[in-house]
Amino acid sequence: MSYAYLFKYIIIGDTGVGKSCLLLQFTDKRFQPVHDLTIGVEFGARMINIDNKQIKLQIWDTAGQESFRSITRSYYRGAAGALLVYDITRRETFNHLTSWLEDARQHSSSNMVIMLIGNKSDLESRRDVRKEEGESFAREHGLVFMETSAKTAANVEEAFINTAKEIYQKIQQGLFDVNNEANGIKIGPQQPAGASSGAGAGSRHGAQGSGDTSNCC
C-alpha cells in the first residue's frame, strides 16, 4: 500500500446534492446505483495514478456536521482539495455556492484546490441551472468546473482526478509545503518492494465493477 503522496479532500455543498454518492461512486464502483438505490458514504479512499506516481486520495464528507463551527473549520483547514457540489436540478443549491465558497476560502489554506461540480447531469429534463452559469461562476471565482452524474458515473472519475492533478501541479511548483501535514498532503511511507499486488483498491474496482453488479441482480 505504498504511495508517493496522500491528498485529503473534503466535499462540501448543500444537503441532498449527492455528495456522498459522488464519493462512493468514485471510491467503490461496485456500488452501482441499481434499482434506484441511492447509496452514499461519508469517507472513502482510493489510489490513483498521476505522472506515474501512485497517489492516494482520502475523501471526507462533512455532511451532518454543519452545526458545529469547530468541526467545519478544522475540516477545511486539513484538506488539500475541496469539491464544491451543487445540484443542477435545484437552483437554490447553486445560489448557496457563494456562502460555501466564502467559508472555504476563509478557513482553508490559500492553496486549497477547489473544484466546482454540478451534479445530477443525468437529469437533463429537470435541469434548473444552465451549464454556462456554472462555468461562469467557476471562471469568476477561479475554480475548475465540471458537470457530473453520480448515477451514471459521468465525469466523476475526472472530477476527482483533475483536482488531484492540480494539487500535484502545485506541489511541483512548490506552492504546497508537503512536509507540513496541516495542508492535507502527506508524503507516503517508504515504498516496500512488490507490495503492489493486494493493495490497489482502486485498480481492483475497475475490473470487478461491472461483472459484480450484474451478478447481484
Next chain:
Amino acid sequence: PFPREMGWCHTLAAGTLLIFSFSCRYMYHVLTKNTTVTDHNRNLLVETIRSITQILIWGDQNDSSVFDFFLEKNMFVFFLNILRQKSGRYVCVQLLQTLNILFENISHETSLYYLLSNNYVNSIIVHKFDFSDEEIMAYYISFLKTLSLKLNNHTVHFFYNEHTNDFALYTEAIKFFNHPESMVRIAVRTITLNVYKVDNQPMLHYIRDKTAVPYFSNLVWFIGSHVIELDNCVQTDEEHRNRGKLSDLVAEHLDHLHYLNDILIINCEFLNEVLTDHLLNRLFLPLYVYSLVNQDKSCSIRDKCSFLSPVILNGDLSVFSSKSEQDVQKNSAKSSIRCFIKPTETLERSLEINKHKGKKRLQKRPNYKNVGEEEEEERGPEDVQEDLDKAKGTECSSKGVKTSGESEEIEMVIMERCKLSELSISAVTEQNTTDEEKSAAASGSEISNWNRPFLDMVYKAVDCAEDDYYALFVLCLLYAMSHNKGMDPFKLERIQLPAYHAEEKSSYNQVLAERLIRITNYAAQPDGKIRLATLELGCLLLKQLVVSKSGSIIKDVHLACLEVRIISGLFFLKGEEIFLDMFEDEYRSMTIKYLMMDASILLPPTGTPLTGIDFVKRLPCGDVERTRRAIRVFFMLRSLSLHLRDEPETQLPLTREEDLIKTDDVLDLNNSDLIACTVITKDGGQVQRFLAVDIYQMSLVEPDIARLGWGVVKFAGLLQDMQVTGVEDDSRALNIIIHKPASSPHSKPFPILQATFVFSDHIRCIIAKQRLAKGRIQARRMKMQRIAALLDLPVQPSNEVMGFGHNAASMSQHLPFRFYDQARRNSNDPTVQRSVFASVDKVPGFAVAQCINQPNPSPLSSPSPPSSGSGSTGHCDSVTASSASTPSATQSPSGTKSLHLAHNPVKNPEIETANLSPSLIPAQQPTISLISNDNTDALSVESLTLVPPVEPHSIHAFSCVPPSSLPSDNCTATEEDGSCRSQPADDDEQ
C-alpha cells in the same frame, strides 16, 4: 397516471424483492460455507458482504422484510467472525466500509433498531483493529462518526448500557483525541459533540461521572501543551522565521477553542461545570492569567486570550447564574492546585480505572514558570515591570504558600477581571462576580487602583510611545471583553468598559479614553509606531467608550485632544498623479478583518513587507506605504472625530455612487457639447452614440425619444480612470479604455469600457480627444483640490486652475447637464425640473475655495456643497460649472471659445416646449454648422463643461440660426460641432 405508476413501481419492487430474497439466501449460504477466511474466498466474502449491504439498504427503502431475514440469520455474527480471524487489512477495510455505508444509508428508525438490536455493533466497536494502519484507522473512525450521527434519545440505548456502565462508542472514540492525524482528531471531536448533544440524563451522568474528568483533564493538557509550544515558537522566533509554524499552531489552537465553545454552547450544565473547572483551574488561570504577571512572556498568550474571546463569544451560559457561593468556595479552596499539570495517567488508563478523580500530582511543572522566568531576564525592564513587582509578590505567595487569604482573593478577582473575563467563559465571570462581591464585602471597601495591578498593567500596556506590540493585544482584549455576549455588563461596568450594545451611559472611563486618544495622537505623528490595526481598534473602542445611544458624551477637553490633522509632510506622494488614486483606493479598502486570528501579530511589529504580513498589521515601508498609512490614519481619525461630534460625513468618499450619472439616466443635453461617434466594442459590436463630457464623467448617450434635446445615458464612466490613445492608421478614431477600480484587494480592476470611437472626421476626433484629456485633468484636479482642502495640504497657486476667483454665483444656473433619473422621467413640470437644482443657493465650490484660502481650515466645519443634501447631483454639476468655466476665461488656448457655447439657457425651456415635435428625429441636425465650423472646432475642448455667462451677442448669434433648419435650437452649437456624418441630416448641411 399517478396510481398506475405506483402500481407499476410496486410490481417492479415485488420482482426485485424476489430476486433479493433469493440472493439473500444465496449469500447466507456463501457465508455459512466460508466461515474461515482464506486467500481463495476472500474476494467472494467481501463481495457477499457488499451485496448484503446493498440488499439491506434496498430493504430499508422498499421492504423491511429483508431485515427479518437478516436478523433471523444473525448476519452480523458472520461479520464479527470474519473480523476476529485477523483476516488482513483488505477484508477489514472492506467490512468497515460496508458498515459505514450501511449505517449511513439506512434512513428508517426501525431499520436502524433492527441493525442495532443485538449488541454486535458494540462488539465491532471494541474490536482491536490494527490502528497503526492509517486506512483502517480512517475507516474505523468514520464508522464511529457515522454511528454518532445516528444518536438520539432512542438509539442511545443501543450504545450506552446503563447497567454495565458501558458506552463503547464514546469511550473508544475519545481514546484518539490526540491522534497525530488531524482528520481523526476532528472526527473524535465530532463524535463527542454528537454524544453531548443527546439529551439523555443517565447517559450524560455517566459521561460526567466516569469520563469527564479524565477526558477533560487530558484535553486541557493537550491544549495547554499547544499553547506552550506556541509560546516557545514566539519566544524563539528570529527574524520572523517561525511564521509558518506559528500560524499552524494558532489555527490549531483556535480549533481547540472553537471546540470548547461548541461543547459549552450545547449547554449541558453539569458537563460544562466540569469542563470550566478544568479550563479555569488548569489552563486559564495557571497558564494564561498567571503568565500575565510576567508581562513580556504573556504576550503571546495574552492575545491567545483575545483570540479566545470572539471565539467563545456566543457562549450563552446563563445556566451558571445558578451557581452559588458554594461553588465559589469550592473554587477558592481549590486554588492551591491551580497549576497546569499533566494528568498522571493516560486517558486510556483513567478511563479504565474509571476513577472519579485522577490524582493530580505535581510531578513536573512544564508550566509558564520556567518559560516565564527566563523570559524576564531576556527582555529585561519593560515599562510595566515596576508596577508588576508588587503584583508578582502577592501572586507568588499565593501560589507558593498556597494560602487563600484575603490578598490572594483580591488578586484573583483582579486577575479574573482583567483577564478571565475576556476568556469569556461566563461561568468564569460568574464566579468572579460572586468572588468579587465576597471579597468586596469582606474588605468592605472599593477596590482601588492600588490593588488592581492587572488592570493597571492593562492600561499601561495601552501606552505605546515605543511601539504598539502590547497595546494591540490589550486593545483586542478590551474589545473582545466588551463584545462578548457572555460577559455580565455589570462586570464591565466595574471597570467602566461599556458593552458595545450598552444603551445609556453618563460617564466613561477617562483613564482609558485618554490613553486611547494618545494612541491616535501617536498615530498622527511622523514617526508614530502605531500600526493601522491598532489605531482602528483604538478608534472603535473609543467610540464605544464615549458614544451612547443618545449621542456622544465625550468631554470637550478630550475632544480637543483628538488630533485630526496630519502633518502634511506625511503625504509623501502628494504632488504626484498617483496620489488621487491612492487616496480613493485606501478609502475603499478600509476595515480589518479577522485580526485576532492572524498569527502574525504575535510577533513583534515589523516594517518590512518581505515578511508577507498584511500592510495594516505592520509598520509602513517606504514612501508609498508611508503615504498610504498617512491617508488611512487620516480617514480613521476623521471618521472618529466626526462620529464623536455627531456630525455626518459629507466629504468622503470623493465620488459617491449616488452622485454619478448612471446608465439609463435621462439628461437634459440642451446646451451641452455633444460629439457624435460610432462606438466599436471589442467584440465587434457597433453603436451610434453621442459623447458628452461632464465634470467627473464621460458618458455615451442616445437621443431620448420622448423629449427633444434630452438624451438617455447608455454608458457612463469616470474620466479619471480613463485612458485615451489614438489609433495608428485611422486619424478619426480613438481607443478608449475605462477601468473600474478594484473594490476589494482581492479583485482586479477590470475595464468597464474598452472600445474604439470613430468620429466623423479627424477634426472631430481631435476635439474629442482634447476634451476627454482635458476633462480627465480637470476631474482629477477637482478631486485633488478637495483632497487638499480635506487634508489641509498646501495648495498650489490654483486660483486660475480651478477658477474659484470667478464669480460663480452667476454660473450656478448654467448647469452643464440637467438630468432626471428614470423615475422622474415622465414629469414634464418645469418646476420639478427647477426644484432639482433649486437648492443651489450656495455657490458650490465656493466653500471649497474658501477652505483652501483659509490658512487653517477645519475640514470638518467647511460646508461641502458638492455632496450635501438631496440635490447632490445638481450640486456636483454646479461645482464643475463654476470651476470649469474659469479656465475657458483665463487660460484656454483659443480665447474665442467662450462665445461659442453661449446659448441662452434661460430660453431653452421655452424653445423646447415650443418646438417639440416628438415624431421628428431628435437632435441630429447640425443647425449652425454653416455659421462657424472653424470656430467650433477650435473652441470645443472645454466647451462642454464650461458654461460662460450669457453674452448678448452670442445669443444673437444663435437666435438667427434656428430658423435656418432645426426644430430646436437646443441642438446647439455643440450639437453641431459634434454632429456626425453618418446622420442622414448631414446632407442638408451640405
